[in-house]
Amino acid sequence: GGIITQTPKFLIGQEGQKLTLKCQQNFNHDTMYWYRQDSGKGLRLIYYSITENDLQKGDLSEGYDASREKKSSFSLTVTSAQKNEMAVFLCASSIGKYSGNTLYFGEGSRLIVV
């Protein structure tokens, strides 16, 4: 079995601040994802990456940057935190390029903007 580790679990920052979330997986999966979860709105895809150094924009990429420097890690940066961005950010991975395979999720990182 494997695990996806997201850090930090809670991230508190000030409005306008640049904030970074990190994700590590030891499944040796090719594809990794960042989703944002808002109450009552399900999950929305921010960025995904099908291999090391690859980046693909999702539906909600504006205001975010991402980086896949290693196969096992995928980081997400909020470029200028806003109060309406308080949400849970979920990292996931899957075995291949196509998401016909099961996604495995981390436990989430909650962003709090003060």
Place this chain on the structure above:
Amino acid sequence: GQQVQQSPTSLVLQEGENAELQCNFSTSLNSMQWFYQRPGGSLISVFYNPSGTKQSGRLTSTTVIKERRSSLHISSSQITDSGTYLCAMQASSSFSKLVFGQGTSLSVVP
């Protein structure tokens, strides 16, 4: 764009009752999955079910591609079934990402 509608939004059951959760998709479907999320927890894949019917214990998933819908049936509900159930589709035209519904919040009470 691709849309996934889940119903109901929330549901309260008495322990032992059955439940049927629904997902409807706006575009043609390549595959779909059901996920379960405990409050404050990660999402766990419950079913990967691109078509037909699959059963695992008290859970049964049925996907009808032609009708662009999928359902999750929970029989003899237990308090530990409480949480959020999300369906997600992979559209035929779009690989490498899943589009999620907004979720059904289930509470099972004694």
